[in-house]
Amino acid sequence: MxxxxxxxxxxxxxxxxxxxxxxxxxxxxxxxxxxxxxxxxxxxxxxxxxxxxxxxxxxxxxxxxxxxxxxxxxxxxxxxxxxxxxxxEHLEFSVSVKSLQDAHFDFDFRSLGNLPMLGNIRVEIRCHGARYRDFEKAEESLSHMVRIHPNRPILDIVEEEVDGMLYYDSELDDDDEVDEDIHDSDQTGEEVHGAAAHHIRITVYKR
Known part of the structure; x- marks a missing residue:
């Protein structure tokens, strides 16, 4: 229906x-x-x-x-x-980093651990208006959830509107630069935030 x-x-x-x-x-x-x-x-x-x-x-x-x-x-x-x-078994959802931060959600995705049969997760992270450090918190929180989930679900992260993200010089250092090798569309490095590559794929759409 x-x-x-x-x-x-x-x-x-x-x-x-x-x-x-x-x-x-x-x-x-x-x-x-x-x-x-x-x-x-x-x-x-x-x-x-x-x-x-x-x-x-x-x-x-x-x-x-x-x-x-x-x-x-x-x-x-x-x-x-x-x-x-x-x-x-299959969950797809989208999140606005700025909206979650404004709502004091604190990027807490631990409750996904209460889904015992979860096997595949696809998350669209919308970055427009968000601070880079907040975007990193959201992505790391999702990656950490995969590492500790008993079922080790496959996580597919799609980053939307990355050109609208806010970068402040005072908040960035050499480690904060975006890794273009990892963030090329449909390309995955050996590790993404410490999780095995076959568990996480990151795709970027710069719009």
Whole structure:
């Protein structure tokens, strides 16, 4: 099922369509209760949730939510409680470094460790307006999560809008320069932030 609407319709709930397995939804307004409603579908396997509005809260996925979901693609910031999405294998999400910093998210992706079946993660990091050191924190936090996750998921990082990143001379030293060999599109060095190359791939789009 595919929807494009201002906000999630009230008839999208597990009581009306309990056997829903695939949902692709684009909304302008998204609230925490909308995600909670989606989490109650007992047979939902794949969810593509896109939010195009200006304000979207950090959403905490509670335990026992999305019991059968195996694939999630979304543009919203999520945290996962233990037992949430116990069968999730593939996760795609995008983050704005500046927005996360402004919201005091602190680039904490440790809750991904609560997804025991996670095998593949694709993250789009949007860099426009962000400080370089904050971008590095976000990337290192994701890489660290891969190293400590029991399932050692494959991490694919896509860097967007890198030309809009803010570089301050006072914050940069020789070690802070961007490594063009690593950041060439679809090219991976022997190590990226200390993680084995076959676990992490970094792609850069300078727009």
């Amino acid at each position: 595919a929807l494009n609407c201002a906000e999630l319709p009230t008839w999208i709930n597990s009581a009306v369509i309990p056997h829903l397995t695939n949902l692709y939804v684009t909304v302008l307004s998204l609230k925490t209760q909308h995600v909670e409603t989606l989490g109650k579908f007992p047979k939902l396997l794949a969810l593509d949730l896109t939010h195009y509005g200006d304000d979207c809260p950090l959403v905490v996925i509670s335990g026992d939510a999305f019991p059968e979901l195996t694939c999630l693609e979304t543009t919203i910031a999520l945290r996962f409680e233990p037992r949430a999405m116990p069968n999730l």
